[in-house]
Amino acid sequence: LFWQTRSQDMSGPVTEDQEKLLDEALSVVKLQAFQMKRCLDKAKLMDALKHASNMLGELRTSLLSPKSYYELYMLITDEMRHLELYLLDEFQKGRRVQDLYELVQYAGNIIPRLYLLITVGVVYIKCSEISRKDILKDLVEMCRGVQHPLRGLFLRNYLLQCTKNVLPDCVEEEQEDSGSVSDSIDFVLLNFSEMNKLWVRMQHQGHTRERDRREQERRELKLLVGTNLVRLSQLDTIDVQRYRSVVLPAVLEQVVNCRDALSQDYVMECIIQVFPDEYHLATLQDFLQACAELNPAVPVKNILISLINRLSAFATRDGSNGIPSDIPLFDFFSEQIAKIIENKPDLSPEDLVSLQAALTGLALGVYKDREDYVDKVLETTNSGLDKLGVEHINDHSNLSRELMKLLKLPIDLWNDALVLLRLRHYSPLLQRLDSPTKKSVSAYLLQNMLNNGTLVPSSEQVEQLLDLVRCLVADPGADAAAAAADATATNSLGGDPGDGSANGAGPGSEADNEDLAEEQSLLGRVVHLFSTGPDLLDEQFGVLKTARRILATGGGRRVKYTLPPVVFHSRQDSDDKWRKKCRKIFEFCHSTVCGLAKCELPNLALRLFVDGALVVDKIPFDQHDTRMTCFAAENHEPLRSQTVHAASKLLRKPDQSRAVAACAHLFWSGRPRELQGAEMRDLKKVGECLKRAGRLASQCMDAGLQAQLYTELVNYYLYFVLQSAGQSGSSGAACVRSVWSVSGVV
Amino acid sequence: MMNFLFGPSADLEIHLDGSDDRKKGDVLLDSGKKEACPVYFDGEAVSGKVNIRLKQSKMEHYGIKVELLGLIEQFSDRSSQHEFLSMARELARPGILTQSCCLEFEFVSVEKPYESYFGVNVKLRYFIRVTVTKRLNDLVKEQDFLVHTLAQYPDTLGGIKMEVGIEDCLHIEFEYNKSKYHLKDAIIGKIYFLLVRIKVRHMEVQILRRELVGVGPNSMSDCETVAKFEIMDGAPVKGETIPIRLFLSGYELTPTMRDVNKRFSVRYFLNLVLIDEEDRRYFKQQEVTLFRRRPNRHRRIAQEQHQSQSADTAQPVHQQPDRSYFHHRSAHFGAKSPAAASGRTAANADGANTANNNDDNEAAVSPGNSDNSSSQSGESNDQ
Secondary structure, three states, X not given: OOOOOOOOOOOHHHHHHHHHHHHHHHHHHHHHHHHHHHHHHOOOHHHHHHHHHHHHHHHHOOOOOHHHHHHHHHHHHHHXXXXXXXXXXXXXXXXXXXXXXXXXXHOOOHHHHHHHHHHHHHHHHHHOOOXXXXXXXXXXXXXXXXXXXXXHHHHHHHHHHHOOOOOOOOOOOOOOOOOOHHHXXXXXXXXXXXXXXXXXXXXXXXXXXXXXXXXXXXXXXXHHHHHHHHHHHOOOOOOHHHHHHHHHHHHHHHHHHHOOHHHHHXXXXXXXXXXXXXXXXXXXXXXXXXXXXXXXXXXXXXXXXXXXXXXXXXXXXXXXXXXXXXXXXXXHHHHHHHHHHHHOOOOOHHHHHHHHHHHHHHHHHHOOOOHHXXXXXXXXXHHHHHHOOOOOOOOOOHHHHHHHHHHHHHHHHHOOHHHHHHOOOHHHHHHOOOHHHHHHHHHHHHHHHHHHOOOOOOHHHHHHHHHHOHHHHOOHHHHHHHXXXXXXXXXXXXXXXXXXXXXXXXXXXXXXXXXXXXXXXXHHHHHOOOOOOOOOHHHHHHHHHHHHHHHHHHOHHHHXXXXXXXXXXXXXXXXXXXXXXXXXXXXXXXXXXXXXXHOOOHHHHHHHHHHHHHHHHHXXXXXXXXXXXXXXXXXXXXXXXXXXXXXXXOOOHHHHHHHHHHHHHHHHHOOOHHHOOOOOOOHHXXXXXXXXXXXXXXXXXXXXXXXXXXXXHHHHHHHHHHHHOOOOHHHHHXXXXXXXXXXXXX | OHHHHHOOOEEEEEEEOOOOOOOEEEEEOOOOOEEEEEEEEOOOOEEEEEEEEEOOOOEEEOOEEEEEEEEEEEOOEEEEEEEEEEXXXXXXXXXXXXXXXXXXXXXXXXXXXXXXXXXXXXXXXXXXXXXXXXXXXXXXXXXXXXXXXXXXXXXXXXXXXXXXXXXXXXXXXXXXXXXXXXXXXXXXXXXXXXEEOOOEEEEEEEEEEEEEEOOHHHOEEEEEXXXXXXXXEOOOOOOOEEEEEEEHHHOOOOOOEEEEOOOEEEEEEEEEEEEEOOOOEEXXXXXXXXXXXXXXXXXXXXXXXXXXXXXXXXXXXXXXXEEEEOEEEOOOOOOOOHHHHHXXXXXXXXXXXXXXXXXXXXXXXXXXXXXXXXXXXXHHHHO
């Protein structure tokens, strides 16, 4: 399976040659295998061995690429199984072939000889464990004779495969010379170190021009080396103690001493993956020590990250006892990482960040309540980036991606933005990011808050939070304006004309606007989380005031989205019975809405006022007079006429007619401030409205609908006539006249 | 011609006692065929029967005798057969045989000093010859048998350890566990690479048999590669140790024979050969003594005898590794088998020395005479 990853990089003619060579070899193997099996059927063991030897002789070739050699090897080892089964069968029947172990060693060529020796040796072991220890030792020693990397690797792999189920796995010898687990360890370790040496040596053969190809070929062979470690991990009697005192030191020594980057990278990773987490915990110091001694070309960070991730996962897994408290896991790693950063001046910023991200993951996974750990990591990251002279983090760069990952980690794992606010180094790190990424992290944070319903109970925290996500709150250019606005915050909202122009100056694309809308509505939704809880209404009010102050710096485009929630939110509070404050609150709402009105958002402001009025209606509040008085005459008048205008612009005639008729009420019961709360009862205007409505109704094509409209109109007229009955008679009479005229038409 | 005219008057058949039970070995006949013959040891009696089957009603003869002969034949000179052993018994006085008969014979405790040997230029054979002397043509029948010489050496004898090399190019240390091996023995050893600057392709141990016939200017020598045993595949690096384990019983070997009857000797060498990627060969030869170990029943007695006397004489010998040099052929060998070519020439050049210092281990010599001198000067320089 492990060849499948291979790309088609073998150049054309070579591939062709390879195929031809391989085909030739395979056909020889098939023929010899056939003859071998025939001899076995006739119980001619010596002849069978001869054919087996011929077949194995094909493995002596130097012409095949690793891929083809592997294919050949697979076929041959498959056929060798027949021989093994035959021998096992014979031995079990008691027909032990004398001196077979010696006999196969007469073969003149070393490759067939050793393959045969392994096969026979394993049969001996399987039939009687008495001399198991010696045979294993002999086999692994004799394999030294093959120093050719490719052939040696495969030979030793064969050894490993064949001995798979026969390695002694007991603490004490059960029989004399049957061997114990320490013999197995010696066996595999020796095989491992020899294989690793061969594997490393591959790199140094042939022309330097083909370096890349060789590296590729070596990568394909790495599993052969790793199998040794897998075999060790399968020995049940290797306990932590033995692992720490025997296995790991030997493996690490071999790895460190070979000084080969590819090998070190792979083997370290392999160690992490194949041995249990408890073992890693017990040997952390040694492992990390070895990491520091690796070839500078080794991406140590990958190794560390992989280890950290495994341990974090282990600590949080169900059923595990967690990390023993006597192991200062975090300190180990942070020291080690500091050392690596120190020793590697050429470490890239993204590597640095991803290392720190892993460390953060560890801190979060294992020590969930240790905010200081995370803060410490963030601090080191920050200062590390400073040291590397990273000023601008380009969007879409790896560094940006890594940093984003790092920043999202605590959000995800804590699910509590308030803890984030306590970290002193989170914000500085966040602000390093380029705008789009920064926004995306901020939005992520807000979304997380929404998902978890994280309430923000104090105005300091609101301030901090909004500061943290300030990229969403305001344009970066508006910082100065925001500062200015802060100074005068309580009185006037920051909706200075400059914001309006910012709105106009940054027309932005449609997509931009959409993004903006999305971000801002998110922010708006978060405003609802600014809540102190039911009993702390003063504070709540303070919180909202703070929110408004800061949000107001956002300029027109944003305010549109962010302030309405403030208003709504504050209204919700007013449902409670704290009358004293009600006035204040409405004043607050009022000024907020006015701010909106000033920002050329009259429609919105209107809606809010109307909504506010509804709220006031519903609560038992004795100071109704405040409502709607807010419209000054100069506002009121155009507003009314605008409404009528808008009403007559509706699409369908009947709608137009109805809307315009409804507008008549505006001129009747409106209470501009100048009239000191009295209704304006502008009968003339009312009449105009109704007339216009009548005209519109007359243009209606559907007779039935028209009649309906007229009927409604008559209703309106009647209402106004009755209302105005007490007023001047003339106008009343005019009204009556019009009613009649209308009904005449009807 | 006579046979044609008259035909043999009788068939002779020699039957050696116990030949069915005895171990058998191959005797190489003049015809080139191999025949399985019983094996005898020094001092053993050789006895048997001679069956005479008459083809006519009677046969007149001038006496029947049986001889036990040990013969050394040089193939180059058929005439010069040398009998180093000759014993005769008279089986019948002259008379007339009227019926087929069976005559028994026995040679008691025959001293058989040498091992049977069938070499390239010489052969040493033992046989029984029955002769029925007649007036015109004698009836003769021969029956070969083999002689194995046995020897015993204490196992504690030191092995061979030596460091060899070519300056700045290749330095190895090699070790064979013994210097004397019995024929069913295994050569155990190892090669330690101290310095490798050449690209070794593989390394093998060869067993060379060097046969030297005659003395002085007329001597003939032959070297034959009896075994080629690959012990390493691929290029080692510095510090690598390669094991050697070579079972001798897989090959047709004889004991080492020195100065057999002053006529020939057969000696064995272990030749360690390294072949590099450009087919250059580097080799180093070491003489080893091969012997035939006493079979178990003999050995037990011998060991007891030996132990009584050798308690203090047989001390392990720890040899300091000798320093010496590889002999290095840069030439390519073309179509000729390289091993055979190097072997034969080397032996010829070596011939003169051999008589003087038989026990010298320093047996490898570079191929040409001119090379020989230069390599020797090189040695002395370094020493």
